[in-house]
Amino acid sequence: MQLSFIGGAESVTGSASLLVDERLGVRFLVDCGTHAERGAGFADGAPKLGFDARRLDFVVLTHAHRDHTGRLPQLHRAGFRGPVYCTEATAWMTELALRDAAKFSDEYDAADVELIDFQPLDRRPDFRFDRALRMHGLWLTLHRSAHILGAAAVTVTWRSRVGMERSIVFSGDIGGNTPDNPFQSLLAGQTLPGAADYMVVESTRGAEPAREPHYKSFAARMVAWAEVFADSDARGGGPVIAPCFAIHRAQELLFDLDYVLRTTDTGRPDTTGRPRWLSLDAPLAVRMTDVFAMALADGSGGPEHAPVYRNPRLAERLGLANEAEVDAHLAALWQRVRLNRAPGGTLRAMRDPALSRMIALAGSGMCQGGRIVDFIVDQIGNPAATIVLCGYAPPDTGAGRLRQLVAGEWPLDRMLALGNARIDPARVQARIVDFGDYYSGHGDIDALARFVFERDARATDTRAATVYLNHGDHDMRTGLAETLRERAAAAQAGDRAIERIELAEMNRIYDLDAADQAWRDRPTPRLNSLGRS
Structure with missing residues (x-):
């Protein structure tokens, strides 16, 4: 071989x-x-x-x-x-x-x-x-x-x-x-x-x-999200924008954000009555979510028809009694993906004071193009907005450049490239949060x-x-x-x-067979004739 x-x-x-x-x-x-x-x-x-x-x-x-x-x-x-x-x-x-x-x-x-x-x-x-x-x-x-x-x-x-x-x-x-x-x-x-x-x-x-233990903790990740939303409200409750990949990252974020909004005060209306709501503006991610709906409830490959991919801690984390209730919870979550749409489109909703307390998920996760670039470019000068980076991105990608800006490693006299857009770093007023270590799919x-x-x-x-x-x-x-x-x-x-x-x-x-070949081709030792004592 x-x-x-x-x-x-x-x-x-x-x-x-x-x-x-x-x-x-x-x-x-x-x-x-x-x-x-x-x-x-x-x-x-x-x-x-x-x-x-x-x-x-x-x-x-x-x-x-x-x-x-x-x-x-x-x-x-x-x-x-x-x-x-x-x-x-x-x-x-x-x-x-x-x-x-x-x-x-x-x-x-x-x-x-x-x-x-x-x-x-x-x-x-x-x-x-x-x-x-x-x-x-x-x-x-x-x-x-x-x-x-x-x-x-x-x-x-x-x-x-x-x-x-x-x-x-x-x-x-x-x-x-x-x-x-x-x-x-x-x-x-x-x-x-x-x-x-x-x-x-x-x-x-x-x-x-190695990542710090809190990056490998479901509970710590939920606390981190709750803190992001509390900070957002303290700054006026602007849009929270999260770039995500259509495959897997969008679905992880949907689960996590739905969990935080249901189980903490950050999901309640603010003092003016504005709700915080979640929108996935990524058609491919929606289609991928249909695959998750089928596969996470599928028992093929597992013993006694147990779901082979699904996290066995879901019932415990959701406070549910059994796997049948987990099935029902996930089915309802995936169904909401198709229903949660920003009225008039995401850009319009982010600019509307009555609707802007929203979470906008969109691709691409590396901010190299797509709707997410439009959203970030529109809101990056808004001090009430928050941009959350949620995964691995090489330094020469849009998300990688934003990550360098957060870390203080980006030259302030150099334009930031996001897809076809060019952003003056001096224009950046939105808060940028790096959650890459919470969400990177690479161990x-x-x-x-x-x-x-x-x-x-x-x-x-x-x-x-x-x-x-x-x-x-x-x-x-x-x-x-x-x-x-x-x-x-x-x-x-x-x-x-x-x-x-x-x-x-x-x-x-x-x-890959060379060692075996060498073993087979090794010289055969000759037996010396028996000497007489």
Whole structure:
């Protein structure tokens, strides 16, 4: 088996890994994502594929974000006709996202998306998370990763050239929820892979310090939101604007904000009788929410039909008696998404003194375009307005620039770029709040180390793993590598043994069977003739 990193090895976007085994007659990709960095003449900033797409047998997706799925239509245009394996939630959301992106793409159209052959593995009657499925002469195992709905790490297992069983784990993107502390609202905690010879692990936030405990607390997050609203009221009760991603972040925010408004005084009318109300102004997010409505009530893949993705703490947090009541609560919440609309449009409502005590959610989460940029540009000079940044954003995005402004790192003589808008920092009067550490779907160093070193409790094999770090910039990858090497050297009881840790290199071919081949080709020691004593 040979591994090549086609994308994502030296950046935070464009994840795509090619695996080829000529002996088994199989060629496939794990993920096929867009590149945020646009190169001249390259679709989505990506170089040419570097391989014949017509020869691919299949693709496996770890989750629905476009930096892991967005080049599927181009792959199809290049001749790929095989199945795309993933979870059903990932299939639904990927198709919705690609259809939406097709409206603005020069590289593909909706017809290309229509022809993608999504085959959800969790619709198979023999599927369970953490249990291998025999396919294409290999075994595929999915492990719930708690990054977004439907997200999974993938273990690929095969027989090497000398008949040894070997396996490689692809983390995809790793969330922070654990079974012991599912602090994010909607999802259950991760499940972990077992023994592996190789691991490909993301490093998006790998060099940052571990987040403080209050960022990993549902209760602390709710208190933080209540404080934002109390402060907003003290400044006149202007709009609270939150950029959000259509996939998962919008739904998390809907749950959290609905909870805060129902359970604290901040949801009551103010002294003039103005209500505080919540509006989601993002058509794609509304369509994605329909997927959440189905998947979070779906028991496929779970024992005894238990909801496989849903956070098991929801009944406790909502003060409900059982899971049936949770079903009813979530159904009502998602229904309200379609009904909560700003009269006359969000911009008009934010400017109307009788309606402006509102919470406006809209995409894009990185403030690179879309309605959210219009809302921020309109209100950033309003001292009664609040802008809440709710997730990861690279420094060269609109949200990243706003985050630098909050931290005092943005030069005050330099214009702020948000999409096509340019804002003079001197004009900024709105309060800007950074909730990125509360909401980032990328786990911190603790979560990354947990994924690497801890194993499925049922695993008894103690083989050592080689770890390749991808999906992160140079500083994040090297910082994570240093931390992991220190822990590996300490050899803590119960930790997975680590053979070595490498930074993945683009387009280099890694022979995953080389060690077995060397073992088979080792010189056979000759027996000396017996001497006489």
